[in-house]
Amino acid sequence: MTLASTAQIWRKRLTQGMVKDSAIYVAGELLSKAVPFVLLPYLTRQLGVAGFGALAFYTAVSAFLLIFISLSQNAAITRYYYVYGKHGLGNVVLAGALLSVGLWAVVACGLVVAGALLGNQLSLNTQLLGYSTLLALGQSLVQSQLAVRQCQKRAWDYLALQLLLATTNVGLTVMFFSAMTADRVATGADGQVAARLLAIVLAQAITACLAWLLMRTRLGIRLSWRKRRLWLAMRYIVALGLPLVLHALSYTLKGQLDRVWVYQRFSAADLGVYAAGVQLAGAVSVVIMAVNSAAVPYLYEAFKARRMPIVRLHRWGLMSLLLAPIAAGVVWLLPRSLFGWLLGAAFADSQYYVACFTAAFMLLIPYLLWVNVLFYHGKNRQIAAASMLSTLVYVAVLAYTSSLALTWVPLATLASNAVLLPLLYHLTKRIEPV
DSSP states (O other), rough: OOOHHHHHHHHHHHHHHHHHHHHHHHHHHHHHHHHHHHHHHHHHHHHHHHHHHHHHHHHHHHHHHHHHHHSSHHHHHHHHHHHHOSSSSHHHHHHHHHHHHHHHHHHHHHHHHHHHHHHHHHOOOOOHHHHHHHHHHHHHHHHHHHHHHTTTOOHHHHHHHHHHHHHHHHHHHHHHHHHHHHHHHHHHHHHHHHHHHHHHHHHHHHHHHHHHHHHTTTTTOOOOHHHHHHHHHHHHHHHHHHHHHHHHHHIIIIIIHHHHHHHHHHHHHHHHHHHHHHHHHHHHHHHHHHHHHHHHHHHHHHHHHTOOOOOHHHHHHHHHTTHHHHHHHHHHHHHHHHHHHHHHHGTTTHHHHHHHHHHHHHTTTHHHHHHHHHHHHHHHHHHHHHHHHHHHHHHHHHHHHHHHOGTHHHHHHHHHHHHHHHHHHHHHHHHHHH
């Protein structure tokens, strides 16, 4: 058998494996992320536009808290496995969990005090803030467990955890809402928002606990409580995670700050329509991120073996730019009545926001193709710098457009995503000349 034929067979197997895992990861991510989409018609009708807007605000708060509670542990776990192997991986996971709990305690205490002092001025609910901190902690623990399965290519285990998270999430939400009186549900009061947040937290707790049990029995990952090993693992997580805080903050700002801003500048009802549009368009980003999760291990292996020239990723990224206007146009041509039927008559205007954010989210394709190159080569400072510039553009455009009208606000996300692409193209080109 010649070297060329051997390479061809290997590439075929690699492609088949990646396609298979991609399908499983997409299914898993869709099961997890589809819960908001499946529940969207139910929640919009039960909470109303104002209640749904409040829910969007407090979930956005939890997304910001996740940055500081998690410190990008999933990235640290994945990198540790590919650099050092399975030995000692349990120490990193355990140290990360302990670190998250400690950071959660600090953040929770700070928010409770801030909510008590400034809650009236900022229209904040201390109880809902507390649930937001628990939501961030649970998300951190679940993400770490999913990263353990992903880096070892345990796609079916990954899918099982996502399925458990999705089913418990839906079941608990419906159960809590059904237990409430019809009057309270109809008003969309804070009690219903609290019930929804609590359902998510409990679903995360159940999933994380089961995943921890299976990590040792099924995956054979050993945990050590030795202080020195845990201290070294924490230092590793902090050393890798701190430079990525700006990157994660930038990514979250562009995904959540608009909702916080709209909640303070406009009415909760306006935010409800806006958030419903963003959430529907988010289906695009869910699929893209799921495919990326499946492709990263194979992409890193191809980089390591020098089988993936960066010029090919440049070409793929540039070609994918055409998808943004095409996808937005398709959404815009859909009948407006479809959105009113799906979400409720009060949410029919969300079609405009779905079209705008679909175009913005399609720009994630070239972004992920190119940023993975920088991640592999450890260019965290360059990633952070590019992300910070993109964030500054986002905040500036958001501040300006929100002073005009709510319909202009989606331009902030579109502009910030677009400005990243030439920067990443240039940075990756310096790694390997085109």
